[in-house]
Amino acid sequence: MYIFLKNKLVFTVFLILVSLFSETPVYSKGKGPWNLDQLFEAPSFQKTEKAAQDGMTGILYESIPVNNNKVQVFAYYSAPEGEVPEEGWPAVVCVHGGGGTAFYEWVQKWNDHGYAAISMDLEGHYPIREVQGNKKSPRLSTENPGLSRVGTFEDFEKPIEQQWYYHAVAQVILAHSLLRSFPEVNPDKIGITGISWGGILTSTVMGIDPRFKFAIPVYGCGFLPGSDGYQGERIRSGKQSEVVNAYYDGSAYFRNAKIPTFWLNGTTDRHFPMPCTQQSYQAIKGKSTIRYQLGMIHGHKPGWNPEEIYAFANSVVKNGKPLVKFKELKSKGKEAYVSFKASKQVKTVDLVYTSDSGKWSKRKWQNSQASISGPKIRAQIPAGATCVFFTAIDKDNMMVSSDYLDL
Known part of the structure; x- marks a missing residue:
């Protein structure tokens, strides 16, 4: 049987009926x-x-x-x-x-x-x-x-x-x-x-x-x-x-x-x-x-x-300067890169990677060298890496990350 909900009144009645005959209550979406x-x-x-x-x-x-x-x-x-x-x-x-x-x-x-x-x-x-x-x-x-x-x-x-x-x-x-x-x-x-x-x-x-x-x-x-x-x-x-x-x-x-x-x-x-x-x-x-x-x-x-x-x-x-803002992390060949925007000078960037798979809490992570090239951060993906992301630290030592890329 098909129920056509043509207007709000019918829809309301329908919700009431469902709530009466269902073990799970119906709440506002x-x-x-x-x-x-x-x-x-x-x-x-x-x-x-x-x-x-x-x-x-x-x-x-x-x-x-x-x-x-x-x-x-x-x-x-x-x-x-x-x-x-x-x-x-x-x-x-x-x-x-x-x-x-x-x-x-x-x-x-x-x-x-x-x-x-x-x-x-x-x-x-x-x-x-x-x-x-x-x-x-x-x-x-x-x-x-x-x-x-x-x-x-x-x-x-x-x-x-x-x-x-x-x-x-x-x-x-x-x-x-x-x-x-x-x-x-x-x-x-x-x-x-x-x-x-x-x-x-x-x-x-x-x-x-x-x-x-x-x-x-x-x-x-x-x-x-x-x-x-x-x-x-x-x-x-x-x-x-x-x-x-x-x-x-x-x-x-x-x-x-x-x-x-x-x-x-x-x-x-x-x-x-x-x-x-x-x-x-x-x-x-x-x-x-x-x-x-x-x-x-x-x-x-x-x-x-x-x-x-x-x-x-x-x-x-409070009109404070925003933290570094990353866009989506991407890769091409053996290189990972990401566009970023910073309100303060960025002094340190790193590629963080793991070569492990399986349970996330058991994976070992380490840093690899990255560099700033204009509005982008780039790095070579280490051999065997299974997942990578970038970090950036500005001149006030505020650190943020990009999203991670599952390889």
Whole structure:
């Protein structure tokens, strides 16, 4: 039987009927299962002295309930010292990774670069531990904690409103709405950055919340199911992959992502292999900048330390000079080449290559000589190389990469 959807009324009736007779709920295409009208309203909040840190404001803000139970999210917030700019401070939402929490150090890092920032705990904790002898105790739960992460999307068979990632996305968007409500913050100059699981969340949220002006996912990205990293290996094919791909993975929303985005990853990251990053930055509609670092350590501090992160943000919302911009990497015969554009002098260029194949995290990478020829960078492809990319370092020691070319 064929159903011809001739007008919006018929289409609406069709969706209602499908939702009534299907186990999988039907949601607005491209927006996912979240009530964005609700999440775009600033949440109620209260200040707290628990987990107090000098210069930080501790906040408990209200999120969507779990099983009709109240949920409050702990966060650190701070703005830079000094006079507030006439238009308000630019700002950033900081999304932690697995095992992380609200980090006052991360907020301070952005403050030092001239940004207000908020960092929240997405698993119902204060960033403090109870003292239990010499043992490392769990973090102290908030009074209304909500849900904690269950492995790698391992709660996928529960109703979606009872899944951790659904609530984590909501809590990130609400943190953005809260930040926008502060009078010292410029709501038109707010970005988002996340590390590891926070990078996954950033990849999702950047395609759902169009109010952000830039995004900086570190390690985490989209296109996880089926990848050969830790995440992909634990997302089983079948219903689990279907749930992740339909509602959570950034690839479901990248077509909406039109903001400048800076992707950072290591060449041998065991959680997020390079192809996931490459697919992600090729899928979004906004401009992408990439930074593949040889042997980049996986962690929160290594993920927020690169100065390129702050230079990128400055180039979007503070009229800073942009990082080096590459076009598509190409090869001809035994030569690899790429066109580039730089606002500052480029002092070092390299070809980075591997002669290995198989699992991405096991590949060994090394540098080879490259040279600048007008608006292009060129290099001879080493014999036996299976994959190559270029890096460029400008006079301020800011390093970025081209995309990689699989040979």
